[in-house]
Amino acid sequence: MATFDADLIIAGAGCAGLSALWQVMQRPNEHRNVIVIDRDFEVSDDRTWAFWGxxxxxxxxxxxxxxxxxxxxxxxxxxxxxxxxxxxxxx
Known part of the structure; x- marks a missing residue:
């Protein structure tokens, strides 16, 4: 079994999860190990994303x-x- 060290785990690679990842990546002086997990990294267009901002x-x-x-x-x-x-x- 593989093990990983992470400072932050983002659950979900949808609009919210990837937006959170982008925010973390905009802080280059704060080195963090980030893991993004998702139930399925399929390449299909079957999701509806909502955005409020x-x-x-x-x-x-x-x-x-x-x-x-x-x-x-x-x-x-x-x-x-x-x-x-x-x-x-x-x-």
Whole structure:
């Protein structure tokens, strides 16, 4: 079994985890051993990230995305609708 020494462990390589890693890396005078763990480092686009911050925050432009359709699914039921000015229209 491998062992690692770390000053900081970041759980999750999503938007929040990678943002935290970026913040740590911006302090070059504070040498830290950092480990990032994630359940799965898959290369697919199946996640929805949320970002709350100012427009001038680092990487804010990467977290900006909009959708015009929404799919709602439950076991045995699904609907796809159009998003329009805060409303969800089906059919």
């Amino acid at each position: 100012t427009q001038d925050a680092p990487f804010a432009h990467l977290a900006d995305r909009s959708w015009d359709h929404l799919r709602v699914r439950f076991p045995g039921w699904e609907t796809i609708g159009r998003l329009q000015k805060g409303r969800f229209q089906t059919g």
